[in-house]
Amino acid sequence: MTLGRRAWQAIEPLHGFIYFVPEAQQRFAALGLEAGAGYFASRSAAFGEASAETVIATFYNFNPEFVRRSMVGVWEKVTPDQVLTARLEAADAALRRGLGDLIDSDALVETAALTRKAAEAACKRLEGRPLFAAHATLPWPTEPHLQLFHAQTLLREYRGDGHLAALLTAELTGIEALVVHAATGYLPAKALRGSRQWSEEQWSEAVAGLQERGIVAQGEELGLTEEGRTMRQRVEDLTDQLAEPAYAVLGEAGVNRLAEVGKPLSDAVIEAGLLPYLKKK
Template structure:
């Protein structure tokens, strides 16, 4: 399980950069979409003309009012097909700009990541966002195939994570407050991109303190254990994809993935200084 998690985490920047790069902003703007609307439309376009309610349910942790401000209005300006095409064009252009297409080991990395992503398709029941993406055709260009494989693996894991949160009775805003308390992403980033009112955030934090999960804005030992259990179960639910590779294949993918993820970060493609709504939904 640890090798599978390392493989996912190290390759994740190859997908996540699409929420930050100017190539995406430019293409969405040409379709008449501002950055916030484009995030919801681009990630939901695999559903077709997705409603706000579908996105609220499947994206999970965004203020519903913000989603309703973006959808279905986006589809009055453009079509899901044009958004998907623009997203892929932006991904290819950005990854080429970062030199990802020239790194050694691309073919083997694509092969392993694609095997895992395709294996995930045998376990799509209950994973709506993954299934919608998995129904789309695979791109032809190797660097885009790598991006698409990680996109599928990301949504597969994300759907499982939401299932765990729901089973544990963790509400969308509680998930965000607990996430902020880990310190892995700044609270200001999460509050700005998920757009929950400050009074709701504060009330949720107080409620979690009452449950013994927070001390101030930090996790208590009980909170750390609770959140770690959620992450562990999420990892378990992601395993059906990576089992197809076996332990050695997961280790190899984790090894190969490191320079690809690092190149995205070092190339400035994954920059939290220019926040977009969609990084790390977990």
């Protein structure tokens, strides 16, 4: 397992919760941003007044029409700074709820320092990383738990931009990437299709196209062929490879330490229910 994948698996929940917690949904709603608008605006606000096209390009697998509908009038209601402030306030409140006493722990301070070191190393490699680069311009928070959130946000977008490059190399469209992901069995196809707002007809067309390419198996049950599994592994391997520059500065010992001190923090936010798609222990 690469350094980047080991770190990502250990501490990704310390960023991923922001897309699910009521603290974020409530604050975005208070700004007049419901559902998709809150998600798209909060994650793209680092660009400034991002267009729907910018969101489509950098978020990759959402139905473009869903993005366009959601982004109509967003920047007439709020400014990017207002959305970014709301997001950080939501992260603060949710982490305090999820981490409890761990929020003042030495483990959190050390995890924040290690992730910041990796994130700052990644900032030296901006090329081809638009969503990461946009977030790299944001100021660092002062409190350790928010520094950790910001650092992991940077590392998540750094990895994510590399993942999009890998998907493009595999010649997968946004919906095709979702179909392949669903075919691994990690998440239900219905959930992926619904959250990205693809119709059943669009989904079926994508499945048929991937079957013609020999990537998805024939039949009613969605699954990958041997060629599909090989292609999927190539995508994952390339994603891991492209994430490595961020973690090389920590070395193996540093990443091992990051996983050691950071995973209990991730486990805590999962146990607190901040990520509903992950089972509690």
